[in-house]
Amino acid sequence: xxxxxxxxxxxxxxxxxxxxxxxxVPRAISALLILVGAVVAxxxxxxxxxxIGRVRLRPLIVVLIAxxxxxxxxxxxxxxxxxxxxxxxxxLADRRSxxxxxxxxxxxxAVFAVLVFVVALDLPIPVRPR
Amino acid sequence: MDLLVPxxxxxxxxxxxxxxxxxxxxVVLGTLIGVLPGIGPITTIAMLLPLTYAxxxxxxxxxxxxxYYGAQYGGSTTSILINLPGEATSVVTCIDGHQMALRGRAxxxxxxxxxxxxxxxxxxxxxxxxxxxxxxxxxxxxxxxxYFALMVLGLICAVVLSHGSFVKAVGMILVGLLLGLxxxxxxxxxxxYTFDFPQLSDGVGFVPLAMGVFGIAEIALNLQxxxxxxxxxxxxxxLWLTRDETRLAAPAVARGTLLGAxxxxxxxxGAILGSFGSxxxxxxxxxxxSRFGRGAIEGVAGPEAxxxxxxxxxFIPLLTLGIPSNAVMALMMGAMIIHGxxxxxxxxxxxxxxxxxxxxxxxxxxxxxxxINLPLVGVWVRLLRIPYRLLFPSILVFxxxxxxxxxxxxxxxxxxxxxxxxxxxxAQVGCEPAPLLLGFVLGPPLEENLRRAMLMSxxxxxxxxxxxxxxxxxxxxxxxxxxxxxxxxxxxxxxTFAEGD
Numbered sequence: 001x002x003x004x005x006x007x008x009x010x011x012x013x014x015x016x017x018x019x020x021x022x023x024x025v026p027r028a029i030s031a032l033l034i035l036v037g038a039v040v041a042x043x044x045x046x047x048x049x050x051x052i053g054r055v056r057l058r059p060l061i062v063v064l065i066a067x068x069x070x071x072x073x074x075x076x077x078x079x080x081x082x083x084x085x086x087x088x089x090x091x092l093a094d095r096r097s098x099x100x101x102x103x104x105x106x107x108x109x110a111v112f113a114v115l116v117f118v119v120a121l122d123l124p125i126p127v128r129p130r
Numbered sequence: 131m132d133l134l135v136p137x138x139x140x141x142x143x144x145x146x147x148x149x150x151x152x153x154x155x156x157v158v159l160g161t162l163i164g165v166l167p168g169i170g171p172i173t174t175i176a177m178l179l180p181l182t183y184a185x186x187x188x189x190x191x192x193x194x195x196x197x198y199y200g201a202q203y204g205g206s207t208t209s210i211l212i213n214l215p216g217e218a219t220s221v222v223t224c225i226d227g228h229q230m231a232l233r234g235r236a237x238x239x240x241x242x243x244x245x246x247x248x249x250x251x252x253x254x255x256x257x258x259x260x261x262x263x264x265x266x267x268x269x270x271x272x273x274x275x276x277y278f279a280l281m282v283l284g285l286i287c288a289v290v291l292s293h294g295s296f297v298k299a300v301g302m303i304l305v306g307l308l309l310g311l312x313x314x315x316x317x318x319x320x321x322x323y324t325f326d327f328p329q330l331s332d333g334v335g336f337v338p339l340a341m342g343v344f345g346i347a348e349i350a351l352n353l354q355x356x357x358x359x360x361x362x363x364x365x366x367x368x369l370w371l372t373r374d375e376t377r378l379a380a381p382a383v384a385r386g387t388l389l390g391a392x393x394x395x396x397x398x399x400g401a402i403l404g405s406f407g408s409x410x411x412x413x414x415x416x417x418x419x420s421r422f423g424r425g426a427i428e429g430v431a432g433p434e435a436x437x438x439x440x441x442x443x444x445f446i447p448l449l450t451l452g453i454p455s456n457a458v459m460a461l462m463m464g465a466m467i468i469h470g471x472x473x474x475x476x477x478x479x480x481x482x483x484x485x486x487x488x489x490x491x492x493x494x495x496x497x498x499x500x501x502i503n504l505p506l507v508g509v510w511v512r513l514l515r516i517p518y519r520l521l522f523p524s525i526l527v528f529x530x531x532x533x534x535x536x537x538x539x540x541x542x543x544x545x546x547x548x549x550x551x552x553x554x555x556x557a558q559v560g561c562e563p564a565p566l567l568l569g570f571v572l573g574p575p576l577e578e579n580l581r582r583a584m585l586m587s588x589x590x591x592x593x594x595x596x597x598x599x600x601x602x603x604x605x606x607x608x609x610x611x612x613x614x615x616x617x618x619x620x621x622x623x624x625x626t627f628a629e630g631d
Contacts, residue, residue, distance in 0.1 A: 029304055029307050029308050029311070030308065032304055033301065033305065033308065036297055036304060037301065039297050056354045059349075059350050060350035060354075060550075060551070060554050063346060063349055063350055063353070063550070064346075064547050064550060064551070066523075067346070067526065067529070067530055067546065067547050067550075068543075068544075068547060070530040070543060071534070071540045071543035071544060071547075074530075074534055074540065075540060079531075083527050083531075086523070086527050086530055087523040087524075087526075087527060090522070090523040090526045090527075091519070091523055093349075093350075093353050093522070094353055096517075096519050097519050098519075101519075101520065102523070105520055105523060105524070106523075109524060109527050113527065113531060117531060117535070121181055121184055122184065123181070123183075123184075123535050124538055125535060125538070
């Protein structure tokens with residue numbers, strides 16, 4: 001990340017100590033970050049490896065897809081549809097989910113969200129499909 | 131007395147029907163998320179922050195603060211009853227609290243946790259009222275070099291007192307600082323690291339960052355662990371303490387309060403360190419340390435008082451100096467900025483109603499919490515039966531709505547997704563996300579003050595050490611780093627944190 005910071009910020013003027021340019025602080029931080037990264041890397045190479053363990057990616061990926069579906073649905077289909085989509089897709093992240101329960105939860109949350117956020121708090125969130 | 135008049139004004143402001151109502155809502159919500167494992171105050175405050183737009187700044191801060199200290203009360207209930215911390219700050223309460231529950235003294239454990247928290251909350255609030263103005267007055271003499279030094283010290287403290295690897299915490303702060311620099315550079319108007327996204331010109335959204343790194347990553351990690359919790363079947367037993375229990379618990383509450391109040395002031399420590407420290411202290415002081423781990427009431431009373439005292443005094447650096455001491459305070463700072471208030475000494479002089487209103491509301495909130503948590507504890511116990519498979523889709527929905535309603539912009543949801551992945555990776559490699567959030571909110575003011583200091587001195591960096599206050603602050607920061615390098619102290623620190631594992 002430090003290298004990225006230096007690379008992406010290479011066009012920013014550094015300036016001098018007296019009149020620091022936009023790139024002065026980013027460059028300093030990026031340099032420090034590279035240093036810290038190097039220290040962490042060296043220390044972990046010199047020690048016995050601690051295994052991270054098997055990472056189950058399924059929950060993370062499903063959760064992220066559920067969120068993306070909310071983002072895709074909210075402006076086109078409105079809030080209730082977006083909530084239902086998020087709950088139904090998100091539910092797949094957990095093997096213990098029960099379909100009937102999820103449908104009920106989705107319906108309840110959709111009603112609740114419209115009542116609280118649109119009716120009570122008056123937030124400008126689209127409700128109906130466009 | 132010059133303290134009573136503003137405090138009275140504060141009570142008038144905090145006792146307006148709307149503010150009382152929102153305070154109640156905040157503490158109830160805080161207790162709720164405190165009781166429920168798998169969702170903490172950071173996620174909740176980030177989720178609800180955009181929704182407070184419609185409220186006035188004082189009302190919004192009262193509610194958000196209520197969530198934070200309300201969670202300290204609620205967390206202990208879960209620790210005691212199902213041996214699973216509802217909040218990170220009640221990890222140590224599990225040890226002896228759950229043992230008390232197994233011995234049929236669950237009621238007493240819950241009672242001392244709530245009473246201890248209430249006592250600590252009152253003392254903590256009083257500490258804010260007493261020391262806040264003094265500290266703010268002192269800080270009024272600060273200018274750019276002192277602020278720069280203070281922020282550096284704050285960040286170093288956060289590293290020293292945080293869990294886990296020292297170097298990784300430094301790395302996290304630096305990543306946070308770098309993320310904080312995204313957007314238009316205030317001095318020159320140059321766009322930095324925006325990747326040509328116009329939405330990034332105002333900087334990375336604070337709310338999507340917190341939601342992603344804490345909320346989304348937390349959900350993914352919880353699902354990965356995948357285990358169901360069982361609610362304790364036994365009855366609560368009598369809520370009243372026996373005379374022996376009172377005799378043991380009272381001094382522990384007093385010591386815990388004092389320790390927590392001091393640690394709450396320090397950046398990075400706050401409520402978690404307060405509870406761990408208090409447990410260690412009580413074990414050291416006890417005549418028979420072997421009782422600990424087998425249902426010693428001091429092991430519940432001390433840490434619970436400490437975490438609540440710390441949760442209150444943690445507001446002092448934020449309200450008087452504009453320096454957040456932990457991730458929740460960083461969120462509160464974000465909330466203040468969203469509502470157009472610059473945290474710092476100016477709050478006290480320009481918006482005294484805000485400062486005193488919050489102080490008064492905290493006391494009112496603590497009183498509400500005592501009522502909510504003691505007689506109504508049965509309600510919360512029943513809530514523990516909500517399985518996580520129903521909880522997490524609901525959290526997900528609220529995160530999405532929160533992120534979207536921030537700017538009515540789908541971009542922020544995308545950002546939250548991105549930071550969710552980042553937070554998940556961080557957790558896998560053992561990096562704490564809290565220092566990242568601190569670095570993120572302190573990045574812009576840190577750069578700003580450094581530049582101003584350099585302008586003052588015409589580019590001479592020695593100005594940072596030539597001014598006495600700034601030199602003292604920086605010297606403390608350097609000393610802290612050196613102290614940490616001493617192996618004996620490092621081991622001690624690891625021991626303190628290992629106590630609860």
